[in-house]
Amino acid sequence: MTLIRRLSARQADFADQLAQLLAFDAALSPAVEQGARDIITAIRSRGDEALLEYTRRFDQREVAHVGELEWPAAELEAAYQRLPQAEQEALRIAAERIRRFHERQKQDSWQYTDDDGTLLGQQVTALDRVGIYVPGGKAAYPSSVLMNAIPAQVAGVSEIIMVSPLRGGAEQDRVLAAAWLAGVHRFFSIGGAQAVAALAYGTATIPAVDKITGPGNAWVAAAKRQVFGQVGIDMIAGPSEILVIADGQTPADWVAMDLFSQAEHDEVAQSILLCPDAAYLNAVEASIARLLPSLPRADIIRQSLANRGALIEVADLAEACLIANQIAPEHLELSVADPQALLPQIRHAGAIFMGAHTTESLGDYCAGPNHVLPTSRSARFSSPLGVYDFQKRSSLIQVSPKGADQLGQVADLLAQGEGLMAHALAARYRTRR
């Protein structure tokens, strides 16, 4: 069995092959959809009581009151203090770099005044209260806590509420430590669709938030989709993807490991390499075969590469960029000697990692930019999670009497054309006629 498929952009049926490679059926399970709907209905109508029932049933946790599921703020710092010093230091450096990058994203209000004295502008304010979901078990990543909470903190969100079905141990300590560093205000150990519903609608104990972000399983994703509108949500993430464009100068082992680092996330993650040099593709394939057996997640990687991986020979780097734009990958590595030369040719990618030293993994943890990125070709129209996701804008309009005279005539005429007479008259009242 081959470890990873080989394709060439020269093949007559390459377009079909590529389409097939990228195809992914993200169909939702109707049972999960309906289950999430029922949970949301129950939380809306019975609040804390329903939340206690689901927490008992799904998380096997018995408490008399939802309040007991909240951890005192001091516990977050205590969790940080329990970590080995090297881990404390690594988390601190990562948080600091992420904060520094995100501070540049903060948007300011602006105003200007027209010739006729009319003031126009955009008032930018932070969201009041947001909820961050952190999955339990293996996928409880402290790095995700930093990446979700720090942009909210930088935006100036007054209250960041974290929820997670985590149940103690070193994993939970790391997550709580990250939450403390990232400025999380309150933490409830609840999870699943019931936690999402509680955050969206509020209960006697859980405060209603304005937006919910963070990854979760199918139930969490279904619930987020359903509460969208009542609150804001981040994108529902598809499988993770990496596309590497290589010129053949990067050590083959490095690129093989970069492909693995995506593939180890799960069996449907996607790792693709584009290179004009067939011999280099052979070398990477050999590295894959040699390095794979030593990795703890070798089985997952093997399935991911076999299912959805590819080494693709292209005519040149320009063709590689064209294909990259079609794929619009979540992560794009330009593992080439002169990445800046390729950059203007890249139109769609969540994050662009430039040069052989810039492995995606540095961006996942500590380079500074966010690791929550658009998947499944959505980089064509959406952006990394950022401070802008925790800010919103209000338009400002203050028309001077002189401006009202002129604009009123324009609005009057256009409103009549649309058959909206009250609009027309409201505008006409403000003219001098």
Place this chain on the structure above:
Amino acid sequence: MTLIRRLSARQADFADQLAQLLAFDAALSPAVEQGARDIITAIRSRGDEALLEYTRRFDQREVAHVGELEWPAAELEAAYQRLPQAEQEALRIAAERIRRFHERQKQDSWQYTDDDGTLLGQQVTALDRVGIYVPGGKAAYPSSVLMNAIPAQVAGVSEIIMVSPLRGGAEQDRVLAAAWLAGVHRFFSIGGAQAVAALAYGTATIPAVDKITGPGNAWVAAAKRQVFGQVGIDMIAGPSEILVIADGQTPADWVAMDLFSQAEHDEVAQSILLCPDAAYLNAVEASIARLLPSLPRADIIRQSLANRGALIEVADLAEACLIANQIAPEHLELSVADPQALLPQIRHAGAIFMGAHTTESLGDYCAGPNHVLPTSRSARFSSPLGVYDFQKRSSLIQVSPKGADQLGQVADLLAQGEGLMAHALAARYRTRR
């Protein structure tokens, strides 16, 4: 029968009364949901052929090929030239002002270099191709064409495709004229869920777009919701709302007409006035009674005010601002002598109209800011449609060898903590160890 309900924030049950006033059941019809789903499936599998069938069935239009439903670009300009000169001029002024405001929203790419030589940044690019939906019939508003297309044009979108089931006449001329002024590139006279599906997935004739914006009926809204993910969409709008905070100095007729101008949109639109002066509320009520019968849409206004309108007495303007933040209205008028004094107290609103001369209607047509605004309390977490909705960001990371040595050690440790060994090794390879 009273025309509009009177409430007072002093009432003991005011919180309940307000909650009841704001409640709106936006439940989706399962039949429409399923119908839209079937249409999308048909368009995905049978493309143009299915599009022709639906266009025949729903729009009673017989053509042999979808290509015949595209209007030559010259027709858009011709429609503009057919308009009376005063209307041409009004549209032109509106388009120009909208463009000027939106140019200030354009975001630029940025980069910076760290002390260790690591380059970080954010590359901002326009979406490639967007679709704008314009409803047929009475709701075919030229102003909406300007408000949707101009931000896309300012963002630098290469191809703006408009679709609408319009069928000729003066209404269509106005819409096409606005499309021409706003830089729409192609126009297809198709509509409904089938037009949304064609734009999202593409057919042999209709090009697939990256984002779809614009209002539509329940079928269009259901289709947009379902194709979200495949393409971006704007918010699904709820009923339109206005909240006026008045100090009692604005002529009562003006405020009455402002309330009408929201109410005339439809029976579930919401118009609310907050004022500390009971006598002024009486005066506005009298204006409503006197002015209403003369309006062409009096029946709609009457129903809207009876169903969802309210005149609310408040203790003072500070309390009015608190209530406004709870309502998070789409349109907020500060019809007071010193609106700037209230502005810092306003946290959530789609657009803020300041001063007695700034009727919402001026903003709807020509002040400059967008009239596509967050409804149903979503101003708590979302923003007016803007240039930023037609731009997206890619993170840039180029780590220097020195930076990779330091960051690699941090990422190595954090990745191990998360049990992701390939991530750890990919980072470790880039260190000097």
